[in-house]
Amino acid sequence: MTKMKLKNLSICMLALLAFSFQSCLEDAVDETKISYTESEWADISATLNLPQGFDEYNPSFFGGNNNRSDAKATxxxxxxxxxxxxxxNSTNCSSCHAQKLAFSxxxxxxxxxDGVKTKRNSLALGIGSGMSLANYYNNFxxxxxxxxxxxxxxxxxxETIPNSExxxxxxxxxxxxxKDLPYYKVLFDKAYGNNGVVEEHLITESLEFFISAMVTGQSKFELAVASSNAFNNTPTVNLAGLSDAENQGKNLFINDCASCHSASMGPFLTFALGIPANLTRGNNGLDMVYEDKGIGAxxxxxxxxxxxxxPLLKNIAVTGPYMHDGRFSTLEEVVDFYSTGIQDHENLSEQLKEGDKPKKFDYTQEEKDNLIAFLHTLTDEAMLTDPKFSDPFK
Ligand code: HEC
Ligand code: HEC
Incomplete structure (x- = not known):
């Protein structure tokens, strides 16, 4: 996490020790509460459905409750x-990253x-659990x-914006x-205090703020972890918040999948579960010969x-089709593949090998159902429906 946050935290702790809770709260609030003037609001509301004040976008990540950050994310x-x-004028980011599909x-x-197709399957954004995509990727x-x-x-x-596909x-x-659109003049000024000048690096930075703000930890699994204290180093303990099937699926996942996908369960969960994020990249044996060579290319x-x-598996139930080329339409197909279909590619990752050969998990139908039930607990409806991540155009 950011140094800023730790600093704020320690200041608050000191303040608490000194019994001046009020000043702690005041320290945490930014000086400038940003709002619109009447004419600015007319420019905004002609085109956009935004709240009149700025939504709060995960202030802890941006190092304190900084209203400029909220304006940047907006x-x-x-x-x-x-x-x-x-x-x-046919396409925007949400054409391929739709909120209700976890931004895939x-x-x-x-x-x-022009209806040109991308070479790979769209990746979901917003991984939740208290860490932004950018921070998360840095950490791992x-x-x-x-x-x-x-x-x-x-x-x-x-790369994405100019990309011809x-x-x-x-x-x-x-x-x-x-640069002359009235709503951008207002929004750039609110975000950067620069009289509304549109600059390339501010476009990418503010998009980064928005994507980074896609953080919530409200999936069934995350809530079950949060309300449990029986975790450290006993990842296979049953969680009260999950059903029997989901708990059994979780335990299968921890045994068979987490050696690569542990971080997929959310960064803090990785720590809570006591499983390190072992692998950031791998070959899971989809093919004997890869048409798309991936990192090799x-x-x-x-x-x-x-x-x-x-890939991160947060919200995985809503992000199909699956794999870099979207070859599997359903989680059933994914689990069938891991059960009996792993190919003996020369670069197959060790985690999916038994001796020299690809692993065969040979799951029973019940095990498959449990594993899939567990994967469904990673869906974070709060993020998929939160209005502050939705389309603001009228
Ligand atoms: C035409 C579809 C399309 C559009 C439009 C599009 N993307 Fe993507 N996006 C993709 C695909 C496909 C990938 C995966 C590409 C790859 O891995 O080579 C991707 C990957 C990403 C990633 C990387 C995620 C990760 O975990 O590695 C981010 C971030 C992203 N897009 C953000 C955006 C933003 C912001 C916009 C708008 C400015 C945008 N995309 C517009 C299709 C699209
Ligand atoms: C060797 C490490 C490894 C292990 C172990 C592993 N996976 Fe994967 N998994 C990957 C890689 C790498 C990909 C991406 C492969 C690609 O698209 O070419 C992937 C992709 C996936 C996807 C598709 C994600 C998406 O966004 O399209 C799902 C779902 C998945 N794995 C579930 C599982 C399950 C369930 C298990 C356990 C039965 C498991 N994985 C075990 C490495 C692993």
Whole structure:
């Protein structure tokens, strides 16, 4: 977590010790409460359905309750849903990252401008459990995209927005296109105090703030962990908040899947469960010969062929189809694959090997059902329905 947060915390602790709780609260509140003037509000409300005050976007992550951060995330939200970000005004980020699908889409390959298809399956955003995507990836040393080729969200966006399969909009041309729109003049000024000047790096930064703010920890599994204190180093303990089937599925997952996917359960859960996030990338034996070589295609090393980022499984029940190429439509198909279908690829990760051969879990129908029941407990409805992540355009 950020140093800022720790600092605030210790200041608050001191304040508490000194019995001045009130001043602790005051310290935590930013000086400038941002709001709109009447004419600014007229410009905003002509196009956008925003609240008159700014939504609070996970202030702890941004280092205290900083209202500028809320304004940046709000600006990011508007950009995220704005068709102006594509060359032909047909596409915005949510075309391929829809809130109700955990900011992924329901196609194997997404459609960008002119109906051109992307080469890989869209990735879900918003991993929850108290840590932003950016912080999370930093902590676990993961990169963005299926082959981890981008180190930061800003880097990733510099590729996505101009990409001819996605939005086809050069960032410089984008600043020209939107700089005179009245709502951006207001929103850039609120976010950056700069009289509303639209700049390339502020576009990517505010989008990063919005994506980073997609944090909640309200899935059934997370709530069950949060209300349990019987955890450390006994990850297979049954949780009161889960059904028998879900608990059995959780235990199967911990034995068979968590060696790679532990972090998928959410970063704090990884610590709570006492399982380290062992693997950030791997080859799970989908094919003997990979059409898309994944990390191998970007590094050129044959040892990397068929290696992809180990994806996060938060909200996995709503993000199908699955895998980098969306080859499986349902979780049933995914579990069938792990049960008996792992291929003996030369780069198959150790975690899925038994001796020299691919593992065969050979699950019974009941085990499959339990595993899937557990995966469903990772769905965070609060995030999928929270109005502050929704489309603000009228
Ligand atoms: C045409 C569909 C499409 C559009 C439009 C689109 N994306 Fe994506 N996005 C994808 C696909 C496909 C991937 C995975 C690509 C890959 O791994 O090579 C992806 C990956 C990402 C990632 C990386 C996630 C991770 O965990 O590595 C982020 C962040 C992201 N997109 C944000 C955005 C933002 C913000 C916008 C709008 C500016 C946007 N995307 C527009 C399809 C799209
Ligand atoms: C070797 C480490 C490893 C193990 C062990 C493992 N996985 Fe995976 N998993 C991966 C990788 C890597 C991918 C991405 C593969 C790709 O798309 O090419 C993946 C993809 C997935 C996906 C698709 C995610 C998405 O967003 O499309 C699901 C679901 C999944 N795994 C569930 C499981 C389950 C359930 C188990 C246990 C039975 C398991 N995994 C065991 C490495 C692993």
């Amino acid at each position: 600006l990011g939200r508007v950009l995220f849903y704005d068709n102006n970000l594509s060359i032909d 889409d329901d196609k194997a390959f997404s459609e960008g401008i 040393d993961l990169g963005f995209f299926w082959d981890e080729r981008a180190g930061t969200i800003a880097e990733q966006l510099k 996605e939005m086809g909009m050069e960032l410089h041309a984008l600043t020209e296109k939107i 970007s590094t050129g090393f044959s040892n990397d062929n068929g290696h992809f980022k180990v």
